[in-house]
Amino acid sequence: MTRDIPAAEAIVSGRALATGFDVECDVAIVGSGAGGAVCAALLAEAGHRVVVLEEGPHVRPDEYQTWTPSMSVRRLFREAGLLTAMGVGDTPMISITLGRAVGGSSLLTGGVCFRIPSDVHHTWVRDLGLGELSEAALGPAYEEVERRMRVREVPPQMRSRSTEKFLQGAEALGIEMRPIRRNTGLDCEGNARCNFTCPAGAKRSVDVSYLPSATAHGARIVSDALVTDVIVSNGRAAGVEGHLLGGDDAARSHAFRVRARHVIAACGTLHTPLLLFRTGLGLRSGELGNHVTLHPAVRVVARFDEPIVGWDGALQSVYSDQFHSDGIKLVGVYSAPNVLAAGMPGVGPEFRRRVRSLPYCATFGAMIHDEGGGTVRASPGREPLLWYSMAPRDLSRLRKSMTILAEMAFAAGAREVYTSVLGAPPITDMDKARALERLNIDARRIECMAFHPLGSARAANDPRRGVVNQWGETFELPGLYVADGSILPTSIGVNSQVPIMSMAARIAWKLGERIAHEKAVATRTRGRALRRRVAD
């Protein structure tokens, strides 16, 4: 092992390294997604030495912007997009989208930016005693994150005709819709395929909004670097170690070690618990890896008589909180045409006929503010296993949301609506939609997806109830912090990118102050020792 990272670039590909390394820094960060990138940038800007270790590859934006959706899925999505939460009991199988690259899942979001709703903050403060996580306490962090990501409301002219159709239906039904805010500044062209990277480079994912500043301030980022263990010394975190990943099959190649007094785990809700379990944490509270929330989501496709051509416009531009008390958020959504085609029902000629009707189709989605019920554990392979037991209340909300979306579609003049119930015939009127909601069906027939797994290492004010404190430090191992979606104490009911980044910003600011204080104390101590030696 060399005593420095043996490459000159700020972002080093671990695959290209001919040897491992053993380096020292102030903060070792595991993961370069929404949480890790924010911490890296803010700590490096504060003058601290930062090393970021990312399991996935580094792909430059000018390269991934040219990829087709299937290339993005295979090369940027964890498990090539085939990751699934296994439904336990009366629960759908839920397809999970996670990123695995420098920039993490921020490369694959729709760019939607919400703050945590006030009532969720209120619950955290009032019911969970998390006074440091109030809306006011996170205010500066929200502002910082939104400024850097150029968060703006999507202007009405960027709405697709697909969205306009559902707006028309919502208006007819008296459902209030609002413009969504996204991290695309004024650059969005309306290519409607943000989840597979933005071909226009408009989306301010963290690889363009935060990591360049981190590297400009001296942070080193190593991609294809799998951290396997947190080093523990004298009862506190002292760094991390792992292996570089090389070859086509990402096999382990050279070992590395990063020694640091402070370690931030930002591997995401499914992978942070694995790292903590391997470090021997999580036994005291029994909370680690449990209570995972997902925001399960469904969509409907509505076919109209007139052409819609929904792919011209922003992927997501409006939402509704009309059903907030039911835990349902309605969200406009579209996708790449081949992805929408793949989701059309039927096999053979029936399927092909429906695919040909795509220009006449509009889509809309709904997301559930779920109770949780997910559990993450290690598997025999490298990836975790995720089980999810959906609360009966959430399942009925999921089904109700499809009825609401169908009603909006029919109010806008749709001929037929394809719901997310697999194998169900298209519905042609509201009586059939309501009948489908009432029908006693196997929950696994509901095609369900989730983009925001949260809460596997939740924050608490007591070691018996959580894994980290309100500043992200683990109760069981001083010097080890968690700064990703896993620390959110409950489901939040909104897209999680800004919440995760804001929580990470708070943690980084606090840690930066602590490191600065430690450095000042060390400098004073060294000065005193030197003066004593000179005096002697």
Add this chain to the structure above:
Amino acid sequence: MSEHLSAAHKADETNAGFRRGLSPRAERVAASAMEAILADEDERGNLIPGSPEACARAVRWLSRSAGHSSSNIRFGYGLLTWLLQLLPLFMIGVPSRMTELSLGDRIRYLTALETSRYGLLSMLLLAFKVPMSIVAFEEGAELSSTGFDRPSTASRRSLMWAEAPPANAPNTAGGVS
């Protein structure tokens, strides 16, 4: 199978390598399913299987994706292809493996899976249909059949510009004018 790949996919494989994640048997099962999923009717109403190019592209993508994924995924798809192969007897009462069914029977079988009252059977079809269809409909005649009016799924929206944007155009389109 690689002779059916488009230039874009060949370039991708050249850059990123190919590691098979499905066995040849599993690939044959996936290809047989895809042929039925993509089947269409000609002008006379006769069934025609999905195009070899689209099926090959889709199966190769699935195999390659499994190859670059964890052992959980490879094991899972190995198991699913066995099930897909062996269930025709239970679903449509034909004592045959799926790959040996006629095209019409395969469509009938896969439709029975999709419409089954048991969700896990519907999910079995979905596990192959969705990922492979994403690839199948990504280019060529299959993409054209979606009505998509851009040359590729990676193309930028052309309506934003009075004429084609220059190669070095800045990303400053502020909205639809």
